Amino acid sequence: MKMEKEAVVIGGGPAGLAAATALRKAGIEDVLVLEREADLGGILLQCIHNGFGLHRFKEELTGPEYAERYIDLVQEQGIECWTNSCVLDIIRGDMRHEVIVLSTEHGLVRINARAVVLAMGCRERNRGNINIPGSRPAGIMTAGTAQKLVNIFGYLPGREVAILGSGDIGLIMARRMTWEGAHIKGVVEIQNYPGGLNRNIVQCLNDFHIPMYLSHTISNIYGSRRVESIDVSPLDHRMEPQQQDRFNVKCDTLLLSVGLIPESELSLRAGIPLDQVTKGAQVDQDLMTMVPGIFSCGNVLHVHDLVDWVSEESEACGAAAAIYIKEGWKPTETIPIHKGNLVRYVLPGQVRTGRDALLSLRPMVPADKVTLRVTSDTGDLLHKKKFIKVFPSEMIRERVKMIPEGTKFIQVSFEESEVK
Amino acid sequence: MNKELICINCPQGCPLQIEHDEKNIIAVAGNKCKRGITYAEHEIFNPVRMVTTTMRIDGASIPQIPIKTQSPVPRECTMGVIEQASKVRLTAPVKVGEVVLANVLNTGVDLLATRSLGEVVTA
Numbered sequence: 001m002k003m004e005k006e007a008v009v010i011g012g013g014p015a016g017l018a019a020a021t022a023l024r025k026a027g028i029e030d031v032l033v034l035e036r037e038a039d040l041g042g043i044l045l046q047c048i049h050n051g052f053g054l055h056r057f058k059e060e061l062t063g064p065e066y067a068e069r070y071i072d073l074v075q076e077q078g079i080e081c082w083t084n085s086c087v088l089d090i091i092r093g094d095m096r097h098e099v100i101v102l103s104t105e106h107g108l109v110r111i112n113a114r115a116v117v118l119a120m121g122c123r124e125r126n127r128g129n130i131n132i133p134g135s136r137p138a139g140i141m142t143a144g145t146a147q148k149l150v151n152i153f154g155y156l157p158g159r160e161v162a163i164l165g166s167g168d169i170g171l172i173m174a175r176r177m178t179w180e181g182a183h184i185k186g187v188v189e190i191q192n193y194p195g196g197l198n199r200n201i202v203q204c205l206n207d208f209h210i211p212m213y214l215s216h217t218i219s220n221i222y223g224s225r226r227v228e229s230i231d232v233s234p235l236d237h238r239m240e241p242q243q244q245d246r247f248n249v250k251c252d253t254l255l256l257s258v259g260l261i262p263e264s265e266l267s268l269r270a271g272i273p274l275d276q277v278t279k280g281a282q283v284d285q286d287l288m289t290m291v292p293g294i295f296s297c298g299n300v301l302h303v304h305d306l307v308d309w310v311s312e313e314s315e316a317c318g319a320a321a322a323i324y325i326k327e328g329w330k331p332t333e334t335i336p337i338h339k340g341n342l343v344r345y346v347l348p349g350q351v352r353t354g355r356d357a358l359l360s361l362r363p364m365v366p367a368d369k370v371t372l373r374v375t376s377d378t379g380d381l382l383h384k385k386k387f388i389k390v391f392p393s394e395m396i397r398e399r400v401k402m403i404p405e406g407t408k409f410i411q412v413s414f415e416e417s418e419v420k
Numbered sequence: 421m422n423k424e425l426i427c428i429n430c431p432q433g434c435p436l437q438i439e440h441d442e443k444n445i446i447a448v449a450g451n452k453c454k455r456g457i458t459y460a461e462h463e464i465f466n467p468v469r470m471v472t473t474t475m476r477i478d479g480a481s482i483p484q485i486p487i488k489t490q491s492p493v494p495r496e497c498t499m500g501v502i503e504q505a506s507k508v509r510l511t512a513p514v515k516v517g518e519v520v521l522a523n524v525l526n527t528g529v530d531l532l533a534t535r536s537l538g539e540v541v542t543a
Contacts, residue, residue, distance in 0.1 A: 038481060048486035048534065049472045054430050062472055064486050064535035068516050151474055154484045179473060179502045198426045198433030203469060207495065 004112045006030035006325050008099045010087050010266065011119035013042015014307050015298020015314040017070040019117045022318025024077050028325055031079050032111070034101050036086040040074070041067035042121055043144070043299075044307065046151045049172050051199075055308035066307060082106065090116060090270035092291050097270075115321045118267060118281065118289070118296040119314065122260040122303060124169075130258055132164075134221030137228070143169040143257040147176070156180050158253025162230055163187045164218050167393070168196035168305075170257025175204035185249050186211040188218055188232055190239065193366055195393055217241050218254070227252050262300045270294070277345040278302040284334055285348050285357035286320035287313070292329055295321045302347055302360065305395050309360075316358070335403075340413025342367060344392060354405045359383075360397050363390045363414060370414040374400055377408040386417050425463055429455045440464050468492035471501045472534070475520055480512035480537035487520055490530045500525050512539040 007023050009016045012035030023031045039045060044052070047063030054060055057069065074081060085103035099111040124142040139158055141149075147169070149155040161182050163170045166189035174184045187205065192215045194201055205212055213232060219241045220231035229250045233241040262280040273282045273290045280301040281289040288295050297317035298310045334350035337359075346361040359374070367390050374383035383400040390396065403410065423438045432452060438460045439446040448460045462468050470492050474484040493501055504524050514520065514533045521531040 045535070048474060048488075050470055050488065051430075060430070062486060062488055062534040065516060068536060151486065152482050152484060154474065154476065176473075179471075179499070198435070199428035199430070202426050202428050202433075207469070 001107055001109045002112070003109060005032045006113070007032070007115045007117065007321055008111055008113040009033045009117040009119055009318075010090075010099070011035065011042065011121055011298070011300070012037075012040040012081055012083065013119065013121050013298065014044055014067065014070060014310050015121065015300070015317075016042070016117065016119035017067075017074050018311040018314035019119055019295075019297055019318035019321070020079050020081075021070070021073050021077060022315040023117075023322050024079055026319050026322030026326075028322050033074070033079060033081040034085045034087055034099070034103075035081060035083045038083055040071050040081055040083060046144070046148045047172075048151050049176075052307050055306065056311050063307075070311070087266060090266050090294070092270050092272070092294065095293075097291075097293060114293060114325050116294045117317060117321055118272075118294065118300055119298045120263040120266065120300040122299040123263050125256070125259040125261055127256060129261075130256075132218055132221055134230075135223055137221070137223035137226050139223070139227035139253045140221065141253075141255060143173045143255045146173055146253075146255050150176055150180060156182060158182060158251075158255075160185060160251045161253040161255060162218070162249055162251040163255045163257060165189065165257030165259075166191075166194040166196055166201075166212060166214075167257045167259070168200055170255060171196045171200040171204040173255055173257070174210055175208065178208050178210070182253075184208065184210045185251050186213055186232075188213050188216050190215070190217050190235060193391075197393075219243055219246055221254065227254055230254060260299065260303045262303070264300065267296075267300075275302075275345065275347075275349055278347065282350070283348045285351045285355065286323075287317040287348070288320065288324065292331070293324060295324075302345070305393065309395065309397065313360075335407055335409050337410045337412060340373075340411045342370070342414035343412055346412045351403055351410065353403045353407050355403060356399060356401050357403060358397060358399045359412065360395055361412060362392050362395055364392065366391045367414065369417040371417045372396065372398060373411075373413055373415055374398075375411050375413075376404065377410075380404070382410065390414070423464065425460065427451060427456045427459045429459050436460055438464060462492075467495040469495050469498055471498050473502050473505050475505050475508050475510055475531075475533075477510040477512055477514065477537060479539050480514075481540045482537070485510060485514055485520075485537050486534045487531050488534050489524070490532050493524070493527045493529050497525055497527060501527075501531075505531060512537050 044063035044067040052066040089100040091098040219233040231246045233246040281296040297314040344362045344364045351357045372385045427434045436450045472488045477485040516536045518533045519530045
């Protein structure tokens with residue numbers, strides 16, 4: 001079957017839903033959201049803990065409640081959404097693009113779209129990506145898989161659980177599984193600082209006296225059919241495991257909370273250039289990729305800490321896609337944004353001059369008393385912001401009010417704050 | 421007496437320095453908003469926590485529905501709340517915000533559904 005749409009949004013999670021509402025609000029009637037799961041809502045449906053929406057709704061909501069706010073909006077506005085519909089391919093074109101989707105209800109459909117919004121979210125890094133030595137027994141899974149098994153399907157996937165990675169997903173699952181009767185042996189973290197929010201260290205670990213081993217790694221996994229134990233080794237200052245000081249922890253389950261990777265398979269197939277650090281698409285300040293008419297937002301663009309910012313970013317993305325559809329697009333030159341001192345990544349990677357730009361960035365390492373400086377090639381200071389503390393786990397978002405015409409490139413860096 | 425705590429009210433996680441005696445808070449420093457002071461008062465004398473868990477549901481597209489305590493309950497009660505919730509079996513449809521268990525463990529706090537699940541009619 002073939003059809004034409006003005007805008008196709010790939011992904012019905014918080015990013016896709018927010019982009020769709022923004023497209024509709026800007027007057028684009030013909031919007032279609034494609035979601036591969038049976039329900040809209042994305043990963044929020046399994047994030048049953050609270051902490052969402054403090055900025056967006058001024059209320060503390062659980063993940064499913066936050067999702068339902070947007071699902072209600074989308075339904076109220078009568079925006080067409082196909083669930084159980086998996087996009088197989090995107091074929092880029094000049095003026096229009098083709099989206100090939102396999103839908104339980106509609107069959108195999110080729111959709112000819114003026115604009116496409118990539119909002120596919122992330123997948124989790126797995127054991128294979130980080131090469132933990134040892135045998136390959138059952139009982140090793142990502143924290144998100146355990147979350148889905150516990151929260152959606154009602155299974156307890158293990159009883160004596162070790163967790164690698166102190167990011168929020170790992171901490172949240174430490175608490176969740178304890179509440180459901182498991183015993184968490186400990187959380188192992190390779191950095192010398194925890195990856196997740198302080199509040200989660202308190203309410204997920206300290207409340208249950210779960211030990212956290214900073215600057216440690218898991219150097220071996222034992223077990224034939226099922227995990228039997230793991231070796232935990234301290235790391236030296238060069239992050240090398242000191243196996244001679246290893247200790248063994250008996251467990252039947254290992255949860256991995258070791259990072260998220262944007263779900264960029266479709267982007268790669270469509271020939272959309274990716275950023276080497278974020279692993280999401282390269283975009284300009286309108287969140288348009290290097291392929292005109294294909295936009296990107298949410299976790300597939302770069303991993304977020306707060307869904308509130310996903311919504312804000314995705315609404316801006318939808319609004320920009322609407323302008324592209326209504327007014328067309330005159331290719332203007334972009335100038336690059338260079339990463340300076342201590343900057344792990346900055347988004348967008350390129351901007352058009354004569355306009356503002358919202359910069360999203362993360363520092364390489366935690367740092368105290370630093371100033372973010374945004375400068376042009378002529379040395380002009382375009383934006384400055386002082387920080388008492390910065391963390392890689394806390395995204396920084398700053399709006400540069402004006403990038404003057406004629407600027408050739410922009411540099412973003414952290415410098416030590418001047419002591420007054 | 422002095423105590424250092426991290427406020428858990430919002431993702432900021434402000435480190436608090438609290439001065440108190442056996443019955444009263446004398447001073448709180450480090451909070452970025454008023455909720456930090458309320459948190460300090462509770463946490464020293466009567467720690468409370470929100471509980472988010474799931475409940476069994478029949479007749480919906482999935483077997484579990486997410487729920488939460490409407491407001492925080494005493495920290496010692498959290499496992500008891502989970503246990504009470506595990507004894508309840510709901511039937512679809514359930515709407516977000518609906519009370520699924522009232523006054524859990526006599527705390528005066530209700531358990532609410534945090535997701536709407538419709539009834540799935542199987543042919």
